[in-house]
Amino acid sequence: MTKENPYPDYVIPSWHGEPPQGMHLDVIKDDNLIQKIMVDEKHFYYFGRNPEQVDIVVEHTSCSRVHSVLIYHQALKRFALVDLKSSHGTYCGKVKLEPFTPMFINVNDSFHFGASTRHFVIREKPKETIIKMPEEGDENAVNAAEEQLACLTEYNTTLNRKKQIINISDEDCKKKKKKRGKVNFYEEEIILNIDEFDEKIGKFRNMAVSFVVSNKNKGNSINESNNKYENKITGIKRKIGTGDFLNHSDKKNRLGFKSETLGNMLLNTAPNLDDQDYGPTLEDLEPFEKKKKYAKEAWPGKKPENESGLFLTNNHTECDIILMEENGHNEKNNVGNNIDDRNIISITREALSLPDAILQPNIEEIVDAYISHGGTEDEVFDMLSGSFEGTLQMANELACLLTDITYERLDTSDSRLKKKSQKKKTKNEDNVSSISPEVGEIVIDAVKKVLIKNFNPDVADKIIESNQGDVAVNIVNSLTNNESWRPVVYKLIQEHPNSSLLSVCLKFISQLGYHNEICNIPMATNQLDIFSRIVSSSLTKLIQSHENGPGTEEYDKAFEEFVKIAAFGEHSYIFTTSLLLNLINSNDGRKKSTLRHIFEELNIYCYNNDYDYTVSTISIINNTINPISNDIITAYQTMIRKKNVNPTDILTLYNAYSSSNPPPIHFLRDIVFMDLLINVIFTKDISLNIKNHRHTYVYLLAYSSCVVEKINETKRIHYKQELEPLIEEINKFLKIIDNSEDFGIVFNTLEELIKQPLIATGCLQYIKSSITSHKYAVEPNTSHYVLIDEIGSIHINLRDRVFQTLNLIFSHVSSLPNESAEVIIQKQKYIIHRYIHLLSTGYCIPVIRHLEKMYKTNQMDVSLMRLFAIEVIELISGPYSQEFSQTFLPILLNTDIFHDDIFDKMNLNCLIEEMESV
Incomplete structure (x- = not known):
């Protein structure tokens, strides 16, 4: 027995409830089932190493004394697993649970504790089905049937172990006289110990399920009574089906033909729910000769259970009545055993008077309850016939009519299609759906609109x-x-x-x-x-x-x-x-x-979409140690919000960062602010306008690039050893670009300077602005392209900037006015070689995707695309990654790029086969 609260630090939530009968755990180790544990008697089960405190013992050294608890949610009908702050954790699959946080798990989900190799899998009660052994030739089916039979046997054996054994004293045994062994035959039809008798399985069945069969005389009277009103109900359905209630003279009209099944094909206006399969019952089996039957002796302590009872629930509607046989469900506790017949008559009468009540799936059970508690068959007939409206049938008929109209329009428009459809209809007339999917979607969309329009949250919340x-x-x-x-x-x-x-x-x-x-x-x-x-x-x-x-x-x-x-x-x-x-x-x-x-990248996205992220960023980085002054915050926010830097705010930041107690370096290292500084300093026409106070811009840019910040308990320390050398190199580069447009003269100096990542970034910005600017429109030359290639080779982190620079230059060259197509293609060819060089550095997939996109949108001639593909083929060698193969294969298979002559000449079959095999 476990204690009432083995882990006082965690209080079981109020939503706990009793699980359905048959819920159990499969204990699996090394893919082998070693044990089944029933978890259908209590609302929650504790797991752990201490047998005196827990319900289920996990004997592993990595498990805590009280490791976790498994709780059943009475509303969601799911188990929740809670880790009780164990030493080595609780795992659901591969996910480690947070302590004291319920993790809801579904049926067939597994969990384990600590380093234990035993996995617990939640299972439902096995369905009652007839297990048929397949033919000897089908080994897979035989194995599956045997595995299912073994699992069911193990489940029933686990249930049998739960049965209490009645202790019989030795004195009681002596008082009993041993009866003479003989067999007496009677004419009555009585089943002895039916709890252990089941023709469907052939082995011990669920001991919790019982059937009580009355004697012959009583049984006959009940059967006769049942047959009367069952036949009556069947007659009502048949009349409704043939259209009698609609006063149709034609008994074979279309509405009557489909009324029993709500149309030849029911509209699924909502997603399919998982129908509960209860399996065949004794009445579903083939009739057998009624003679006296003997089953195995009842288990010790087995007491006869009550007959099937009537239970009222609110699971569907307020007047929904479910007639259940005693199969282990514990819903008696919620309803009670004594239900007043008048209340049942009132509730069932209300259910039978609902619109289209006869179409309810449990109508026979409702009628059974009404008659068995004092109602009459005539009253049932009157209520069912009076409440019939045929709304669902009319909806299906309307859908069928729309389908027929659609098909007729298609037939009249194309005689070949009409002949083809008629031929197909004669061959598969029974298999053709009477409601087309298109019409079904129209009806479902209409249902969605009605649901959205009439949704009542108060009614929906009452369900929870x-x-x-x-x-x-x-x-x-x-x-x-x-x-x-x-x-x-x-x-x-x-x-x-x-x-x-x-x-x-x-x-x-x-x-x-x-x-x-x-x-x-x-x-x-x-x-x-x-x-x-x-x-x-x-x-x-x-x-x-x-x-x-x-x-x-x-x-x-x-x-x-x-x-x-x-x-x-x-x-x-x-x-x-x-x-x-x-x-x-x-x-x-x-x-x-x-x-x-x-x-x-997140900050850049916010900046491009006009989201002011500065307020949130400042509140995160600003702390009580050396708080940031309002002047610095205002200057920083103003430049970000206006998307432009100005000398006044730059001077404010310059004075702050050149002081002995500088603010956090986070402001300067904001990627958006750094881009603003780079654009101002290295863009050709803007750089000349700020030449008088450009040193403040350079100082802040260099400061953001090379200064190291460390924070101790009292203040913020910035190490500036590399600041002055970097400022000198930036000024040297700016002096070169101010005095010379031909980089060929000073190429060696520039080659040394661009080894510094910050200067390399500025060089890309200067080349891009010089070529694409309408004011200068510098003709790109070899030195520009060589510098771009060099930057792509040296700096891995700048390859994306190189790629974006090439894209802008290619777009600018493609849109040059007053240039012939031959001249533009020749200029584009130089840029294509830059793309190829960038691809050779490892920046592969984006380049291929971009060029293929430009080719498909007619931004690039097919000859340039063929040039690029041939150069790439000469560069690459196997093995190829899956992503590269998927990206480059469409180019190889394009017949416009590679004609048959080129394809055979380059022998691309081997390359394509190798890529397709990846």
Whole structure:
């Protein structure tokens, strides 16, 4: 026995409830089932190493005395696993659980504790089905049937072990006389010990399921009575089916033909729910000769159970009545054993009077309850016939009519299509659907609009508040697992943000991984648990895609998803940037540079979309140690917001950073602010305008590039050993570009200067501005291209800037006025060689994607594309990555680029086969 509260630090939540009968755990080790543990008697089960405190003992040294607890949620109908601050953790799959945080797990999900190799898998009660052994030739089917039979036997054996044994004293045994062994035969039809008798399985069945069969006389009277009203109901359905209630003279009309099944093909106006398969019952089996049967002796302590009873539930509607046989469900506790017949008559009468009540799936059970508690068959007939409206049949008939009209229009428009469809209809007339998918989608869209228009959050929330678990789970699963219905949830959430049901749907969608769909929903960004899961998943995906380079399609897609989440609002930006800064400070090496690059790209995105991120950034970096003055903050924010630097604000920052107690270097290292400084200093026409006070700009740019900042307990320290040498090199480069446009004369000096990354960045900006500016329009020459190639070879982190520079130059050359096509192609050819050189440095996928895109949009001649492809073929050699093969193969297979003569001459078959095999 376990203690009432073996772990006082954690209080079991109030939403706990009793699991359905048959829920159990499969204990698996090395892919072998070693044990089954029933978890259907208590609301929660403790796991751990101390047998006196826990319900389920896990004998492993890495497990704590009280390791975790498994709790069943009575509303969501799911188990939740809670780690009780164990030493070595609790794992659901490969995910480590946070202490004291419930992790909801589904059926067939596995979990384990610490370093234990035993995995626990949640299972439901096995369905009662007839297991047929296949033929001897099919080994896979035989193995599957044997495995299913073994699992069912193990389950039943586990149930049998739970049976209590009655202790019989020795004196009682002596008093009993041993009866003479004989067999007596009777004419009555009685089944002895039916609890252990089941023709469907052939082995011990679930001992918790019992059937009580009355004697012959009583049984006959009940059967006769049942047959009367069952035949009556069947007659009602048959009359409705043939259209009698609609006063149609034609008994074979289309409405009557489809009424029993609600149309030849029912419209699925909502996602399919998982129908519960109860398996065949004894009545479904083939009839057998009624004679006296003997089963195995009852287990010791086995007491006869009650007959099947009537239970009232609120799982579907207020008057929904379910007639259940005693199969182990514990819903008696919720309803009670004594139900007044008058209440049942009142509730069933209300159910039978509902519109189209006869079409309800449990109508026979409702009628059974009504008659067995005093109702009459005539009253049932009158109520069912009076409440019939045929709404569902009319909807199906209308859909069938629209389908027929659509097909007729298609037939009249094309005689060949008409003949083909008629021939196909004669061959497969029974298999053709009477409702086309297009019409079905129209009807479903109409249902969605009606749902959005008439949605009542108060009624929907009552389903959660009244603990109607089955209905809540079905609704949530239907709306969240179906791609076409999730947008309805998103629209309803925006209109009803306080709905509990929609909030649960949103959490389920988040757990299912559809983060990119809910990132723009305010309700998702306002809930910390959902938003943190969205940000974590999106950031992890972005970091993984960053390994292949920032220019790949995978990275662009991941980054677009990430910035939509992070830049949704000020609160989401603060949360995301705080997380990134924390990760940057706690990592080093490549991870740190990756996170830093993501942080900078996020700020650039906010800057380009006119989001003021400076307020949030300042609040994060400003602390009580040496707080930043308001003048510095104002100067910084003004330049970022106006997207331009000015001498006054630059002078304010210059005085602050040249003092003995400088502010944080974060302001200067803001990627947006650095780009503004680079554009002003190295753009040809702007640089000349600020020549008188350009030294302040140069000082701040050099300061941001080379100064190292360290913070101790009292103040902030900046190390400036490399500051003056870097300023001298920048001024030297500026002097060269001010006095000379021909770089060929001073090429050797420039080649040495661009080894400094900051000067290399300025050189790219100067070349780009000189060539693309309408004021100067410098003709690109060889020295420009050589410097670009050199920068791409030396600086890995500047290859993306080199790529963007080449794109701008190519676009500028392609749009030159008063130039013939031959001259433009010749100038583009020089840039194509720069692309090829950049590809050879490792910047491969973005270059190929960009050139292919320009070719498809007619921005580049086919001869240039062929030149690029041939040069790439000569450069590359196997083995090839999958991403490269997928990117470059469409170019090789393009017959416009590689004619048959070129294809055969270059023998590209081997290359294509090698890439296709990747």
